[in-house]
Amino acid sequence: MSAAILDKRRRQVATVTDGKAAIDCAKPSLAGSVSQRACVFCGSRVVLYPIVDAVHLVHGPAGCAAYTWDIRGTVSSGPELHRLSFTTDLREKDVIFGGAEKLERALRALIARYSPKAAFVYATCIVGVIGDDVDGVCRKVSAEVGIPVIPVRSEGFRGTKKDGYAAACDALAELIGTLEPTEPVPPYSINILGDFNLAGELWILEDYYRRMGVNILARITGDGRVDDIRKAHHAKLNVVQCSGSMTYLAKHMKETYGVPFKQVSYFGIEDMSAALYDVAAFFKDPLLHEKASELVRDEVTRLLPMLDFYRERLTGRKAVIYVGGAFKTISLIKALRLIGIETVVCGSQTGRAEDYETMAGLCNPGTIIVDDSNPVELSTFARERGADLFIGGVKERPIAFKMGMAFCDHNHERKLPLAGYAGMKNFAEEVYGSVMTPVWNYVRRDSNGGVA
Amino acid sequence: MSDAVTVNPCKVCSPLGACVAFRGVAGCIPLIHGSQGCATYIRRYTISHFREPMDIASSSISEDSTVFGGTAHFSTALDNIIRQYAPAAIGICTSCLSETIGDDIALFLNEYKASHKGVALPALIRASTPSYKGTHMDGFHAAVRAILECAVKEKTATVEKQIVLLPGFVSPADLRYFKEILADFGFQGILVPDYSETLDGPSWDEYHRLPEGGTPIERISSSANSVATLQLGRALQGGGGDWLEETFGTPCRRLGLPIGLRESDALFAALAELSGLPVPPRYAKERGRLIDSFVDGHKYLFGKRAVVYGEEDLVIGIAALLNEIGINPVLCATGGVGETFRDGVLAVTGDAQRLFPGELEVMHDTDHDTIFARAEALKPDIVIGNSKGYKMARKLEAPLVRVGFPIHDRIGGQRQLHVGYRGTQNLFDLICNALMGAKQDKSPIAFMYV
Numbered sequence: 001m002s003a004a005i006l007d008k009r010r011r012q013v014a015t016v017t018d019g020k021a022a023i024d025c026a027k028p029s030l031a032g033s034v035s036q037r038a039c040v041f042c043g044s045r046v047v048l049y050p051i052v053d054a055v056h057l058v059h060g061p062a063g064c065a066a067y068t069w070d071i072r073g074t075v076s077s078g079p080e081l082h083r084l085s086f087t088t089d090l091r092e093k094d095v096i097f098g099g100a101e102k103l104e105r106a107l108r109a110l111i112a113r114y115s116p117k118a119a120f121v122y123a124t125c126i127v128g129v130i131g132d133d134v135d136g137v138c139r140k141v142s143a144e145v146g147i148p149v150i151p152v153r154s155e156g157f158r159g160t161k162k163d164g165y166a167a168a169c170d171a172l173a174e175l176i177g178t179l180e181p182t183e184p185v186p187p188y189s190i191n192i193l194g195d196f197n198l199a200g201e202l203w204i205l206e207d208y209y210r211r212m213g214v215n216i217l218a219r220i221t222g223d224g225r226v227d228d229i230r231k232a233h234h235a236k237l238n239v240v241q242c243s244g245s246m247t248y249l250a251k252h253m254k255e256t257y258g259v260p261f262k263q264v265s266y267f268g269i270e271d272m273s274a275a276l277y278d279v280a281a282f283f284k285d286p287l288l289h290e291k292a293s294e295l296v297r298d299e300v301t302r303l304l305p306m307l308d309f310y311r312e313r314l315t316g317r318k319a320v321i322y323v324g325g326a327f328k329t330i331s332l333i334k335a336l337r338l339i340g341i342e343t344v345v346c347g348s349q350t351g352r353a354e355d356y357e358t359m360a361g362l363c364n365p366g367t368i369i370v371d372d373s374n375p376v377e378l379s380t381f382a383r384e385r386g387a388d389l390f391i392g393g394v395k396e397r398p399i400a401f402k403m404g405m406a407f408c409d410h411n412h413e414r415k416l417p418l419a420g421y422a423g424m425k426n427f428a429e430e431v432y433g434s435v436m437t438p439v440w441n442y443v444r445r446d447s448n449g450g451v452a
Numbered sequence: 453m454s455d456a457v458t459v460n461p462c463k464v465c466s467p468l469g470a471c472v473a474f475r476g477v478a479g480c481i482p483l484i485h486g487s488q489g490c491a492t493y494i495r496r497y498t499i500s501h502f503r504e505p506m507d508i509a510s511s512s513i514s515e516d517s518t519v520f521g522g523t524a525h526f527s528t529a530l531d532n533i534i535r536q537y538a539p540a541a542i543g544i545c546t547s548c549l550s551e552t553i554g555d556d557i558a559l560f561l562n563e564y565k566a567s568h569k570g571v572a573l574p575a576l577i578r579a580s581t582p583s584y585k586g587t588h589m590d591g592f593h594a595a596v597r598a599i600l601e602c603a604v605k606e607k608t609a610t611v612e613k614q615i616v617l618l619p620g621f622v623s624p625a626d627l628r629y630f631k632e633i634l635a636d637f638g639f640q641g642i643l644v645p646d647y648s649e650t651l652d653g654p655s656w657d658e659y660h661r662l663p664e665g666g667t668p669i670e671r672i673s674s675s676a677n678s679v680a681t682l683q684l685g686r687a688l689q690g691g692g693g694d695w696l697e698e699t700f701g702t703p704c705r706r707l708g709l710p711i712g713l714r715e716s717d718a719l720f721a722a723l724a725e726l727s728g729l730p731v732p733p734r735y736a737k738e739r740g741r742l743i744d745s746f747v748d749g750h751k752y753l754f755g756k757r758a759v760v761y762g763e764e765d766l767v768i769g770i771a772a773l774l775n776e777i778g779i780n781p782v783l784c785a786t787g788g789v790g791e792t793f794r795d796g797v798l799a800v801t802g803d804a805q806r807l808f809p810g811e812l813e814v815m816h817d818t819d820h821d822t823i824f825a826r827a828e829a830l831k832p833d834i835v836i837g838n839s840k841g842y843k844m845a846r847k848l849e850a851p852l853v854r855v856g857f858p859i860h861d862r863i864g865g866q867r868q869l870h871v872g873y874r875g876t877q878n879l880f881d882l883i884c885n886a887l888m889g890a891k892q893d894k895s896p897i898a899f900m901y902v
Contacts, residue, residue: 004536006532006535006536008532028512028514029488029510029512030512030528030532031509031510031511031512031525031526031528031529031532032483032509032510032511032512032528032529032530032531032532032533032536033509033532033536034491034507034508034509034510034533034536035488035492035510035512036492037488037492038488038489038492038493039487039488039489039490039492040487040489041487041489042489042492042493057457060548061465061548061582061583061584062458062461062463062464062465062583062787063464063465063466063467063468063490063493063548063583064465064489064493065458065461066461066463066464066465067464067493067494067496067497068493069460069461069840070843084459084460084821085459085460085461086457086458086459087457087458087461088456088457088458089457089458089461090548090584091584091585092582092584092585094584095548095552095584102456103456104456105454105456105457106454106456106457108454109453109454109456109457110457113453124548125486125487125513125547125548125549125552126548126549126552126584128518129518129549129552129553130552156486156487156488156489156490156549157487157513157514157515157517157518157549158515159514159515160488374536375505375507375661376536376537376661379659379661380659383659393496394496394499394500395492395495395496395499397499397503398499398503398504398505398506399505399659401503402504402505402653402655402656402659402660403656403659404655404656442655443655444655444657
């Protein structure tokens with residue numbers, strides 16, 4: 001394993017012993033290492049993207065907007081402004097003379113045409129360098145048109161993807177608390193933070209909460225609406241998934257508005273059920289708890305026999321998990337175990353020390369844990385550990401496929417709901433089909449330790 | 453829409469094109485001098501089309517380097533790439549950020565080489581690709597030129613039967629077909645780039661850090677000794693072929709991207725002339741079958757209205773084909789910024805302009821929002837372009853024939869053949885069948901014999 005790791009990255013890779021693994025993390029990516037991470041802009045864009053009734057204007061050359069045009073599996077129950085790509089498409093003359101004037105005209109034109117509830121202006125790399133007064137333009141246009149126009153400090157070089165999450169949370173924080181509800185807010189009202197409604201996942205969760213008697217006030221940000229977010233401070237509880245991106249906002253809301261928060265995950269039976277029980281426990285209403293128990297019992301009773309089928313056939317297989325957020329890795333380790341699959345390599349782009357501790361506690365001795373990895377490492381680790389299955393995103397897919405390994409997409413592009421009990425069934429089905437397909441009969445699995 | 457805003461861009465940025473071109477040099481890994489995101493976005497975008505590994509390194513510019521310059525990060529990046537990949541070449545392209553902060557890559561590279569005296573370094577290719585200038589096509593052509601500028605140092609003597617082909621941004625299948633054609637004329641071809649294997653490789657027996665294939669730098673270094681350069685693309689100006697001609701006197705034949713009968717004829721005529729050999733019988737037969745199919749299919753095509761969009765030279769090539777088969781190219785559009793696009797479209801659509809006077813519209817430097825607005829008014833029967841026009845085609849209730857890049861919603865974009873008689877045949881069949889299928893699907897009577 002050591003030959004594949006650059007010296008400066010050695011401390012970001014560890015092998016689990018006694019449920020522990022000491023690992024370095026939360027560092028900038030090493031130049032030339034071919035990190036799977038993106039940039040600050042990516043982090044901001046990914047968090048705010050699902051707000052469907054806002055204009056998302058990317059201030060910079062066209063590339064950043066083009067690469068993020070309608071690429072995600074997030075869906076809307078109403079407007080679809082988020083599926084359009086808006087950019088000031090800066091040219092050489094704008095770089096020389098400044099792009100602020102163009103930005104102002106672009107904003108006016110977009111707001112006039114689409115009547116959005118708000119506009120987000122994403123600053124890309126060069127905006128920070130050429131010194132456009134993005135804040136000033138946003139304030140001016142906002143004052144004139146009467147909707148929030150919010151700058152997002154997402155210059156790509158200004159840190160890591162995680163700093164982009166924080167910039168997005170700052171933008172959301174500007175919205176929150178700016179509108180008062182006209183109707184009384186039901187007593188058991190929560191905000192959902194950090195679900196992005198990929199393939200309608202948020203609607204699955206919403207159904208569960210509704211069955212329990214819990215009301216969703218704001219969806220932040222899956223199927224998100226500006227006005228709901230502005231009123232979000234009236235929720236009694238923030239339920240936070242995707243801890244890496246949204247804990248920052250949850251903490252802000254706790255400090256500013258006194259809204260407490262709970263961290264959850266909706267992937268796999270254990271985490272999904274815990275999410276429902278935690279919310280019931282928070283409201284201290286035995287009826288809620290009873291309804292949650294009933295729901296979990298119904299769903300699990302239906303689901304478990306189906307999972308038996310997959311577990312019988314998949315037991316003994318080994319998996320690599322490498323995704324953006326560590327919370328997802330943690331849930332996936334547990335979800336895979338439900339269907340008989342052990343994780344032999346796992347990691348994330350942006351995990352925190354405590355996330356990696358949790359991973360180590362869940363994994364068998366010898367499991368490799370890695371922070372901010374790259375294709376050379378991932379392919380080497382997967383081969384060394386004899387993995388059959390890789391769970392990742394688009395950039396990891398060809399690594400798996402070229403090595404003759406099954407692959408499941410658990411990223412933002414996917415079109416299959418994997419959250420909740422229904423999602424667990426979909427996940428098991430997808431893993432099963434991916435591992436069992438006869439196409440693997442025709443590829444030669446590379447299992448020697450060497451590198452070609 | 454206001455000229456201050458682009459809605460749904462019909463282009464991506466120049467480093468993307470450069471990275472694709474760099475993958476066509478043997479053992480070459482691209483390095484973008486920019487934020488980490490540039491490399492990652494471009495990887496995701498290209499992987500989703502080619503469905504192949506696409507490792508692109510980044511110098512991961514951070515806040516301190518935007519103030520103090522990116523030298524430290526840059527040499528760290530080179531060190532780590534060499535350590536991880538042991539590449540034969542590193543294809544370095546810039547970004548909007550590095551160009552704006554004014555990093556001098558040439559100077560960096562000189563310093564780097566000076567500090568590595570006596571160490572065998574990979575070829576360090578350097579292309580300037582600020583994202584605020586041009587599109588991915590400009591980045592592609594800049595990289596092709598940069599590859600030649602890096603590799604070709606001299607002309608010794610002309611090597612008979614050696615020819616340089618600068619194919620432009622075509623598919624791996626197109627590149628394989630070009631190689632076949634050159635070989636059948638007895639040429640030793642130097643393709644710049646040749647990603648026919650690197651971006652469309654077989655299943656691997658063992659993992660490769662860099663995929664096999666590509667034209668070796670040593671081979672490219674003898675380019676000036678070729679009998680000629682074939683530089684494809686009517687819209688292209690100042691390409692690598694121009695540079696070889698200006699610098700070493702290697703004759704440059706500027707041809708259109710060979711899509712359609714006449715543009716393909718021009719390529720085969722040039723090859724026949726340069727080789728002194730007749731067109732090999734298999735291609736004469738391909739040509740014959742193509743014309744035969746034109747006749748077989750013409751009833752389904754005449755006067756049908758097409759909207760075509762994408763990279764400049766691809767659109768010109770498609771327009772050339774439509775012009776030959778009686779389809780009315782009502783709108784030819786590109787996000788490319790050059791003025792040469794219009795001339796190219798007009799040059800290949802003479803018959804269409806005569807048959808459908810005043811109907812042809814040509815738009816450059818445009819976006820999908822503008823294309824859609826025009827298309828709605830023009831009511832096309834068929835839409836031809838990459839996947840990014842899917843929603844437009846769906847709203848127009850017109851079939852979309854997917855060509856070029858990116859094809860993100862179907863499999864096999866890398867195997868799509870566009871060029872020469874065989875590629876034209878493929879496109880002709882796709883277009884004809886799309887129109888026949890649409891008519892059949894829309895008819896209340898379910899004819900199964902048409």
